[in-house]
Amino acid sequence: MNQFFAGIGGEEKADTSPNKKAEIIGPGRLLQQMMGKDGEIVGTVICGDGRFADRMEETAPQVLQLIGELKPDMVVAGPAFNAGRYGLACGRVCLDAEQQLKIPAITGMYPENVAVEVYGRDILIVPTSPSAMGMKEAMTSIARLALKLGRGESLGPASLEGYLPRGRRMNTKVDKPASERALDLLLARIRKQTFQTEVPLPKYEKIPPPPALGDPKSVRIALVSECGLVPKGNAGRLEWVRASKWLKYSIEGKEDLQKGDYEVIHSGYDASFALEDPDRLLPVDALRELARQGEIGSLFDTYYVTCGNHGILNQMAKYAKEIAGDLKAQDVGAVLLVAT
Amino acid sequence: MMSLTLASFPVKKAQLAGRTEYRDGLLTIDGDTLRRLILQDQRIRDVKLELVHPGESVRIIRAIDAIEPLTKIQGPSCCFPGFNGPPRICGSGLTHRLEGFTVIQVTDFPYPASGVQAFEEGIIEMTGPGAVYSACSDRVNLLLVLTPGAASNNIDYDDALRRAGLKVANYLAQVTKGLSPPVDETFSIRDETPGLPRVVWVHVVRAQGPMIQTFLYGHEMSGCVPTILHPNEMLDGAVVGANYKIGSRTPTFRHTWHPSLATLYRRHGKDLNFVGVIIARGHHESEFLKERSAQIAAKLAGMLKADGALCTYEATGNTHIDFMLIVKALEQWGIPTGAVVHEYGGAEGKDISLLDFTPEAVALASSGGIDRRIQLPAVGRLIGGTHLAHRGEPAKGELNLPLQELYAVTAEMNLRGHRAMEY
Amino acid sequence: MERAGFPTALVTSLSSVALKVGANRVIQGKRFSHPCGNPELNMKDEKAWRLQLVRTALRALTTPVEGPTLFELPA
Numbered sequence: 001m002n003q004f005f006a007g008i009g010g011e012e013k014a015d016t017s018p019n020k021k022a023e024i025i026g027p028g029r030l031l032q033q034m035m036g037k038d039g040e041i042v043g044t045v046i047c048g049d050g051r052f053a054d055r056m057e058e059t060a061p062q063v064l065q066l067i068g069e070l071k072p073d074m075v076v077a078g079p080a081f082n083a084g085r086y087g088l089a090c091g092r093v094c095l096d097a098e099q100q101l102k103i104p105a106i107t108g109m110y111p112e113n114v115a116v117e118v119y120g121r122d123i124l125i126v127p128t129s130p131s132a133m134g135m136k137e138a139m140t141s142i143a144r145l146a147l148k149l150g151r152g153e154s155l156g157p158a159s160l161e162g163y164l165p166r167g168r169r170m171n172t173k174v175d176k177p178a179s180e181r182a183l184d185l186l187l188a189r190i191r192k193q194t195f196q197t198e199v200p201l202p203k204y205e206k207i208p209p210p211p212a213l214g215d216p217k218s219v220r221i222a223l224v225s226e227c228g229l230v231p232k233g234n235a236g237r238l239e240w241v242r243a244s245k246w247l248k249y250s251i252e253g254k255e256d257l258q259k260g261d262y263e264v265i266h267s268g269y270d271a272s273f274a275l276e277d278p279d280r281l282l283p284v285d286a287l288r289e290l291a292r293q294g295e296i297g298s299l300f301d302t303y304y305v306t307c308g309n310h311g312i313l314n315q316m317a318k319y320a321k322e323i324a325g326d327l328k329a330q331d332v333g334a335v336l337l338v339a340t
Numbered sequence: 341m342m343s344l345t346l347a348s349f350p351v352k353k354a355q356l357a358g359r360t361e362y363r364d365g366l367l368t369i370d371g372d373t374l375r376r377l378i379l380q381d382q383r384i385r386d387v388k389l390e391l392v393h394p395g396e397s398v399r400i401i402r403a404i405d406a407i408e409p410l411t412k413i414q415g416p417s418c419c420f421p422g423f424n425g426p427p428r429i430c431g432s433g434l435t436h437r438l439e440g441f442t443v444i445q446v447t448d449f450p451y452p453a454s455g456v457q458a459f460e461e462g463i464i465e466m467t468g469p470g471a472v473y474s475a476c477s478d479r480v481n482l483l484l485v486l487t488p489g490a491a492s493n494n495i496d497y498d499d500a501l502r503r504a505g506l507k508v509a510n511y512l513a514q515v516t517k518g519l520s521p522p523v524d525e526t527f528s529i530r531d532e533t534p535g536l537p538r539v540v541w542v543h544v545v546r547a548q549g550p551m552i553q554t555f556l557y558g559h560e561m562s563g564c565v566p567t568i569l570h571p572n573e574m575l576d577g578a579v580v581g582a583n584y585k586i587g588s589r590t591p592t593f594r595h596t597w598h599p600s601l602a603t604l605y606r607r608h609g610k611d612l613n614f615v616g617v618i619i620a621r622g623h624h625e626s627e628f629l630k631e632r633s634a635q636i637a638a639k640l641a642g643m644l645k646a647d648g649a650l651c652t653y654e655a656t657g658n659t660h661i662d663f664m665l666i667v668k669a670l671e672q673w674g675i676p677t678g679a680v681v682h683e684y685g686g687a688e689g690k691d692i693s694l695l696d697f698t699p700e701a702v703a704l705a706s707s708g709g710i711d712r713r714i715q716l717p718a719v720g721r722l723i724g725g726t727h728l729a730h731r732g733e734p735a736k737g738e739l740n741l742p743l744q745e746l747y748a749v750t751a752e753m754n755l756r757g758h759r760a761m762e763y
Numbered sequence: 764m765e766r767a768g769f770p771t772a773l774v775t776s777l778s779s780v781a782l783k784v785g786a787n788r789v790i791q792g793k794r795f796s797h798p799c800g801n802p803e804l805n806m807k808d809e810k811a812w813r814l815q816l817v818r819t820a821l822r823a824l825t826t827p828v829e830g831p832t833l834f835e836l837p838a
Contacts, residue, residue, distance in 0.1 A: 121690075157761035165762030169689035171708045171743075171753075172761050178680040178754040179599040179652060182705035183539070186648045186678025187611060189703055190537045198759060199681055199704040202692045209787035210770045212827045221824075224764070240455065241586075241730070264455060268657060270549065271455045273797040277809075280800025283774075285810065286817040295821060310657065312686050312711075324767035334824050335764045336817070339775040340795045625794040626776050658795070661780055696780055 001026060001078075002049040002086045014050030014085075018059060020066040021046070027135060031076060034143035039150060043070040053085035056092060064096045072103065074150045079108030079138045080115065082130040087115030094123040104149035108138040111164060124149075125164045219333035222300040223251075224323060226308030226316070227281045227340045228266030229274065238265045243307040246319040248326070252301040256285035268309040269340050281338060300332050308339065342432040343528040344572040347413075347521035351441035354391050354480050362515045367441060369482065369512065377507060378484060383500035385489030390446075390723055392466055392481045397720035400464035400483065401728060401735050403747055404445040404584065406476055406591035407505050409438040410577055411513035419513075420506045420577035420592075422558015431572030436516045439523075442481045442593055443509050445501045446724045450488035457494070457551045460586035460730045462747035463739075470716045472756060475591065475748035483723060484508065495550045502555075502582060506592075527572055527605060532613045537647035539612045541571070541600050542637060542670070542677075544653035544663050545590060546583045547621035553582040554590075554621065566620035566637040568644070571601055574617060583654065586730070587710060587744030588682060590654045590751055599755045600652045600680070615644050620666060622659030630662050638669035651679040654750060657695055664698045671700035682750040683709040683760050687742070693760065708758035710744040772820035772834075774798050782831040788823040790816065791835045812836075 003013040005026045022043045024032050032041050045066045052059045067075060075097040077090035087109045094105035108126040109115060116125060126145065128138040141162045148155060157172055158165040174181075181198070188195035213219055230238055236247040251257070257278035264271035264281075279285045287299040304323045308316065327335065352365035360370040371389050378387045392398050410419035415433010418425035449459055464476050471477035484504065491497035532538075545554040547561035554561045557578055569578060577596050583589040590598075601617070608614040620637045624630040641649050649670050653663045660681075667677050681704050683693035689709055715738065722736040733739070743749050764771040765787060773786045776795040792798030801812045815836050823834040 155763070157763055159762065167690055168763045169683060169685050169693050169709055169760040170763045171712055171758050174757045174759055177599045177603065177757055178705040178707040178759060179650065180603045181759075182652070182678040182680045182703070183600075183603055183607070183612075183650050184678070185703040185705060186539065186650055186676060187537065189676040189678065190648045195703060197702055197704045198706040198761075199683065199693060201697045201699065201701065202694055204784045206785055206830075207765045207787065209828045209830065210765055210768050213770055213825045216821060216825050219824075240458075267455050267458055267460075269456055269796040271796070273800055273802050276802070277800060279813065280797040280802070283799040283813050283817050286799075286813040289814055290817055290821065295818070310711075312684075312691055314686065314691050320764055321767070324764055324769065327769065328767065332769070335769045335771040336820055337764060337771050337773045338792070338798055339773060339777070339781070340798060625796065627778060627791075661777060665779075696783075698783075 001028070001044055001046050002089065003046065006044070006046040008046070014048045016046065016048030016051060018045065018047040018062045018066055020044065020070065027139065030135065030139045031143055034139050035147060038147050042072055047089065049083065049086040049089050052089035060092050060096055063093055064100060067097060068101055074103050074146060075105040076142055076146055077105065077107040079126070079128050079135070079142065080113060081128055081132055081134070082110040082113050084114045087113040088118065091115040091119030091123060095119060098123065106142060106146055106149060108142050116164065120164060121167045126162060127164050213334055216296050217294055218297040220298050220300050220331055221287065221296055221334045221336055222327050222332040223282050223284070223287070223303040223336050223338070225282060225303070225305050225338040226311065227274070227305065227338060228264050228307035228309070229262050229278055229281050229305055230265055232261055232263050234263060234265055238307055240265045240267045240307055241309045243311060246304060246306040246323055248302050248304045250302055251284055254284060255288050257282060266307045266309050266340065281340070287336070300330065342570050342572045343526060343530065344432050344575055345434045345524055345526045346575060347434065347436045347524040348439040349436065349516045349519065349521055350439045351480050353393065354441065354482065356389060356391060360512065360515045362519065367438065367512070374508060374511070377511060378504045381500050381504060383489050383491040383497055384486050384504060386487035388485040390483040390485055392483060392723070394466060394478050396466050398466040398723060399719040399735065400444070400446060400723045401461055402446050402448055402724035403462060403464050404447060404501060405505055405581055406442045406444045406593050407509045408442055408593035408596055409509040409513035410596060411436050411510050413517060419510065420580060422555065423503060423506045423580065424510050427557040429573065430576035430578055431570050435576055436513050436521070438513055438516070440479050442476055442479045443505050443512070444476065444481050444483050445486055445505045446483045447486040447488065447501060448725065449494045450491055450497055451494045453494055453551070456549070458730065459551060459584045461728050461745055462587055462589065463745055464747045465716060468717050470714060470746055473714070473743050473749050473752055474746040475594070475752045485723065498550065498582065502580065506580070527575060529571065529608060529614050531609065533609050536611060536613050538615045538645055539604060539648050539650060540616050540618055540641050540644050540646040541604055542618045542620065542641070542649050542651040542666060543598070543600065544620050544622050544651070544659065544666065546585070546623055546655040546659055548623045551584045555580040555582055556619070561621050564621055566618055566633060566640055568640055569617040569619055571605060571614065571617050574598065574601055579619065585655065587746060588655050588750040589748055591748050594748060594751045599751065600650055604650065615646060622653060622655055622662035624662055630665050633662065634665035634669040637666050638673040638675065641670055641675050642673050646675050649675050649677045651677050660694070660696045664696050664701060668698040668700045676703070678703045678705070680705050680707050680754055682707045682753065684711050685709050685760070686711060687713045689760065689763070706759040707750055707754040709760045710749055711742045713740060713742055715740050770824045772823045774816070774820060778833055782833060785831055787828050787831055789831065789833050790820050790823055791833060
């Protein structure tokens with residue numbers, strides 16, 4: 001709880017040091033009332049929200065220590081409504097309680113509070129009105145969920161339980177087959193009624209295009225691919241589905257890739273064409289020709305490969321980041337990326 | 341046009357004994373006759389018959405296709421035309437089916453295969469936490485545990501096992517000839533109710549090549565452009581599944597009774613007019629072919645004067661792309677869509693859930709995330725081998741798997757009402 | 764790759780997907796089982812075709828773009 005809701009003061013008391021009281025204070029009374037006999041507030045930890053937000057790394061552990069001393073089964077922080085610093089403090093407190101004290105935590109804030117973007121994927125946040133006018137509604141939801149969490153019950157989906165979605169899509173069961181529900185959506189559309197899709201479409205991050213090469217004649221170009229082409233024998237043990245790694249292999253001295261020297265570790269496409277001539281995946285022959293003609297500086301003598309079949313996007317992004325790091329250290333200026 | 345009476349004989353229990361007979365939900369199977377029937381084809385050297393019932397602590401690996409027995413009692417053509425008879429149009433007359441019963445081939449393929457032609461496991465889990473995701477866990481299953489014989493390659497063997505399964509399916513369903521069915525229902529879309537919207541079902545299947553195939557009237561669909569089927573043709577087995585790639589596949593018994601077809605027929609005359617099925621293959625090898633197929637599918641829906649299209653599909657990655665192009669083409673043709681998609685998103689559902697999408701895909705129902713993981717307990721009995729085919733892990737004990745390694749999981753999750761939601 | 768600052772030419776047959784997810788320099792490849800190959804041609808012509816492909820990739824790398832852009836081989 002911050003200084004304001006604790007009744008200490010306003011902005012001028014935002015630097016209040018962390019302290020604890022073995023009492024129910026301020027909005028805690030409402031929360032206790034909502035929980036009735038099923039839950040007991042064992043104490044309140046207070047901290048100025050300015051103090052917390054401005055000196056988070058030293059203050060957060062102090063607050064956590066005080067919470068620990070009260071030996072709670074769970075923690076309720078805020079609600080912070082639309083107050084940014086308070087929201088960040090509540091978010092951090094909940095995160096620490098979960099990760100370090102290993103107890104469930106919950107807070108409430110207005111969905112546009114900046115703290116939601118920072119902590120929203122990691123902690124439970126009940127949506128509230130922007131101002132404390134919505135305290136009663138906020139505490140009603142918080143009380144209900146706090147009791148559930150305190151009893152060790154698992155929570156259902158966000159929209160049904162009344163908390164902000166944390167970006168985890170988990171499976172649950174409903175009473176109608178998906179085909180039936182898809183048909184309901186279709187009929188709603190035909191009748192020009194409102195409908196709600198069950199699967200929001202992904203939004204991909206916009207990456208600004210790197211500037212064009214000024215002088216290609218001096219550029220070293222590297223080949224990177226998810227095609228799963230590896231030297232025969234697959235000594236690197238690349239997997240042909242859900243690859244757990246990326247690999248790099250030398251093409252030094254090779255004017256082209258020869259049939260028989262390589263195999264394809266990827267079960268998503270017919271490998272026969274590539275096995276006939278691996279340049280059909282990694283165009284080593286053509287890039288060597290460009291270098292000979294002086295159109296590019298050189299083809300980098302190492303190629304990078306993974307298998308993209310059923311690849312988990314986060315992992316692929318991680319491999320790309322690591323490969324990019326490797327390329328930077330080798331003075332590579334541009335990348336030819338081949339996708340199957 | 342076509343009217344089909346489907347007489348259903350539910351099977352609650354089956355046993356191997358004496359004479360093949362059906363009485364009050366009990367199917368008795370003459371194993372010797374069945375063995376002789378199967379071993380007529382020299383490409384199969386041996387067969388062992390196993391019966392598995394719901395609730396048994398059994399795990400089945402190397403499961404190939406799963407077929408609900410159907411046979412034509414009256415009317416033109418046969419069931420599974422192109423295989424069990426000439427490729428004449430089916431879907432009318434009287435068909436008998438053994439409801440709740442499946443014939444499943446269980447076998448290794450005789451020749452080594454890798455990459456795109458490698459068999460991938462879809463595990464049938466009869467009990468425990470995996471059973472609600474695995475197809476066939478709520479059915480009585482006859483396993484044809486086959487030993488390959490004189491097949492010249494895997495495609496040849498695949499043909500043999502398919503014909504054996506369909507032959508057995510017909511033989512078993514024939515036992516109900518002359519019997520009075522507990523349930524019968526007549527299926528027809530001839531009567532149209534004015535004022536109700538005309539809805540088409542767009543059924544996208546995988547047909548890429550050997551081991552990843554769907555058959556239409558006995559021939560591969562890999563070279564097919566989208567075509568129109570009367571829903572009764574599906575009920576009678578015009579479409580046979582032969583897609584052996586992990587999890588998201590449609591065994592034959594799902595083609596002959598698909599959740600989309602069931603819901604459309606149930607609501608025909610109530611809040612819609614079911615006007616037909618457009619079947620299309622996915623996983624086309626180039627943008628050009630994908631676009632061409634999507635355009636043709638949309639045009640067919642337009643020619644059927646569809647007011648809307650219910651769209652479903654099987655398979656993964658690449659076929660998502662074809663599917664979304666079909667949705668886009670339909671929408672651009674002026675035909676709104678409602679589609680079922682299965683989701684990805686990694687083990688915790690934090691990653692992007694759709695591999696591909698189109699902005700026009702505004703009405704999607706989720707059949708759940710298939711890469712969430714499940715912990716399966718050790719089982720009392722393992723049939724089909726000792727280790728998982730595509731990962732070499734011992735299969736009898738505890739397993740931790742993504743859902744997509746369970747048999748025909750996407751259609752099963754669709755049917756049972758699984759969906760992904762935000763947590 | 765682009766986030767790390769490398770001008771990147773993505774060769775793929777699935778160009779519509781690549782453009783949709785935001786790859787900035789997309790080169791139209793052949794079929795997904797041989798994006799840099801054209802097996803319908805004889806060997807000599809195929810090599811010439813592949814040279815054209817990498818030249819198109821080079822053109823993409825040396826062309827300033829504002830956002831996802833498709834580069835195709837000359838007909």
